[in-house]
Amino acid sequence: MHKLLIKNELLGCIQCGRCSAGCPVSLRTALSPRKLIYKNLRESRKLPKSQDIWSCTTCRTCQQRCPKGVSVMDYIIGLRSYQVERGKIEPTMRDALESILKHGNPWGRPREKRTQWIDDETDVRILSEGEETDVLLYVGCTPAYDPEIQKSARALAKILNDADVDFAIIGNDESCCGNEVKRMGELGLFEMLVEENTALFKKYKFNTMITISPHCYNTFKNEYALDFEVLHYTQFLKKLLDEGKLQISASIDKKVVFHDPCFLGKQNDEYDAPRELLKYLLTDEDNLLEFGRNRERSLCCEGGGGRMWLEVESESPRNAEIRIDDAKSIGAEIVATSCPFCQLTLNDAVKTTKSEDKIRVVDICSLIAENKFEETEMEE
Amino acid sequence: MNSVVCIKRVPETAEATLKIAPDGKKLEEENLVFSLNDADNYALEQALLLQEEFDGDVTVISVGPPETDEIIRMALAKGATNAIRIHHDDISKLDASAVASLLAEQIKDLDYDVVFTGAFASDDAFSLVGTMLARKLEIPHITMAIEMKQDDEDEAEISRELEGGLIAKYRIKFPAVITVQTGMNEPRYASILGIKRASQKEVDVVDDPTIPENKVQLEKISYPPEGKKAEILSGTPEETSSRLAEILKQKGII
């Protein structure tokens, strides 16, 4: 029997099907974790060559819900790693991985442009080797390069400056965190990034790292052995609020619903910090709505697990489109998120469902920045 | 059947800020990322596909400094069986004919059926080495191949794309040189563990080759003349795209 099956406790599977029932892509793709395990145990104990595993968003629902402790998601990532070793992966994923090796980001953009998100109105200190700061803002690839998500990075920088936080960034030497790399099954590249990033962080002195993406947060917090505190920015801003260092006055009188990102919620149990921040922003707390599927049951937007670089074929609507329809049906006007990938997938869904005049998708830090610096940011 | 694949290490220039070195004959290499020339990657994949079908060796060969081993290891990780590096400190000083001679000198003694090269290198874009190599090896060649079908080990059917999208099909008997266009196949990925394992494989280094005389001399590289009417649009993607649409409409283009 292959070691991957033993390591992930596949033999404990009782075929109850809870994994497939909870899987956010099993309804729209051919992936069924239960069937995959069945076939692997029943028909052949060699590793299956199924391409269905690439639909997985690594949301972790299956693994979380399995009553027998089968590491379903880790098994799927393991299967991917064998396909990666054979080199036969989708070209779009191949390009993302090669770009990370060459340029330190999956978007095929040059390293020298990593700090171009900083505009004339954004004041950000870039650390030189040996320099000190209280808070290191790890920007991440998508906020650094994606024109839409760059707004979140700028908004966060403004908020931090306004709250007199001593913060700085690494600049063009910052590289991909590797969270998606690991989940695409490129374990060798992931290890290399862990080594290089750990050595890079040692060049600076700081107490806390904050990230914009829950994906970066997840891997730095759980998969690196780092000797400093790692927080998602919503957690950090919540802390500033509690300490009285950040003031937010209620100004939004619209109905807002929060979409839990898998890598902040399900995978790291942080459901409250973003909601607390939103409550401060709302003129009426009752305007904070909830999706039917929220918190640990939140519907995955399909942006994780390398799926940002892989479109799966399906007749059924995308999860992000279902999410936007759900938001409309509960009467929400704003879908707030705190993850760059969720923001991109949901924003696309707003366009494909022609909901631009009904729903706005926005990151919590942009909402806060609009609230605080109204004149300059209002129309962002 | 055995193939030889000629590969080149080139800088990625698409989005990089390019600076010409003080001597005016090459680019400043600092801050540039180097990788396997795009078309060569497709040439390599074609050789690997043939190997999967007919067995045999795939030998990669390159001219360049020790840094060239990076792309050689990547090729070995993907499945190439042998590797030769013809040492040269600065390949920007060699013309196409010199490179072809250096390659031919090594390839002529190998046991091969096909020699693949990329149709052109993204840095100097000569598209000459493959053709010159065929001449020096005295074997037939086909340039700019976009498709290759093969039922037996002695010959193949090759398609080339002509102007206007016409497709011309040829039969060619081996041994032959085939220069490959991007898009001929889907190159595989070389994993980091694969590349690490490949660093144990031996690269045959030709340390002190006789360098042929250049017939073409590079005089100088310069920046394109500044356009008189360039207008850089700034703003959000929405703003710039609507401004662009406006301009195109004004000019009657759309």
Ligand code: SF4
């Ligand atoms: S939830 Fe666990 S026990 Fe049930 S089918 Fe899935 S893997 Fe097997």
Ligand code: SF4
């Ligand atoms: S991790 Fe999520 S997407 Fe992947 S199989 Fe499990 S439930 Fe499905």
